[in-house]
Amino acid sequence: MSRAYRYPDSDTPKRGPWYLLTGFILGALMGLVYAWVISPVEYVDTPPASLRADFKDHYRMMTALAYAADKDLPRARARLALLGDEDSAQTLAIQAQRALAEGSSQTEAQVLGLLAAALGQAPTPVPVTTSGNGTGQANQLPMTPAAIKTRDVSGEATPELAVTPRPEITIPPMAEQVTFIPLPSRTPTATPGAPFMLQSRQFICDPTLKLSLLQIQVFDASGQPVPGVQAMVTCSAMEKCQDSFFTGLKPELGLGYADFSMTPEITYTLRLGEGGQPISDLTPAECQTSRAERYWGSWLLTFNQP
């Protein structure tokens, strides 16, 4: 009998190192109890990017409303960046379309669309990162959009945002971690007064379009596309309906572009903006491919401002 297989103070046969596994499990359990019961996670000081999707929508809406009020595009861009969207303009445009579809106020859809359009055409600001304030002190809070506006590159509080282009960028010691160099931008809007006139009316056979669309393109007097123009659509007398949509909600297709999905066998009338001329007899018609496959064609109306 060898004592190497017995405990030194006992005649009980050795049962292996199971006590080690027991200890490990006990330790892990203690860690979990501490993490989940004694000191559970509390969400504090979270960034907007972590918000739930509906709260993000609300945040985007507020950003758009604030942009409509102050026309400060760099600030709006910085605010939207906090949400971590891959393509802010696209996300805004989708939200605007969803707002229209859900029957939200047209003002909300319009401000979302205007900001989407402005983002879609404005130059991207140059992000400049500094690692500290030059005095060895770490920053407690990174800059937020409001603070971006409050300081210029000199680090002094300024009463107004300087939106003039800067010939060169210097980064003196500052307390900010991240700042953006604001670039001047202008948001095109419809010239008040003159109504848009129909320039061309074209029936399009495009087999890549899955739906029959009523497409519009709106340009101002200088030939620039105009976002945020409301188009109202009414149906024929037998099929009473009314709907509206805005240009600029699909910035990837052009800032002055908008479309409306038509239902076959219904005749539509479109009116652009307040007091625009009614364009009637817009009915989906059939097209045919070279292999005799039939599909619905679309209308493309081009408007300009005299």
Place this chain on the structure above:
Amino acid sequence: MKRWLGFAIVILVGITAGLYYGWVINPVRYVDTTPTTLRIDYKSDYVLMVAEAYRVDKRLDQSMRRLGFLGAKSPLDSVQEAIIFATQKGYTDSDLAQMRALEKAVQTWNPALKQVTP
């Protein structure tokens, strides 16, 4: 004695493994949080957005609902906290003026006197 020492060591190893898993391998990710948990600078900027919108639309009911986004605190508390933060951080005079205008409006808000709109 040696057995108890080994037992204590593996407990520590277990705790370490649990913490390593929780902090390194699978750390907490903040998702689906509510606005009440936003950091003070983000909350202040949100209040500024409400103030900017209020300056244009003058719809106090709407502004109160928007301030309610920030959660548990009263709208007035949210605005006042934001003003304190904005003052400390050197927001522009125009931003501060807008926030103070909102604060003043919120102080006078009385839902009982709300105009009924059709």
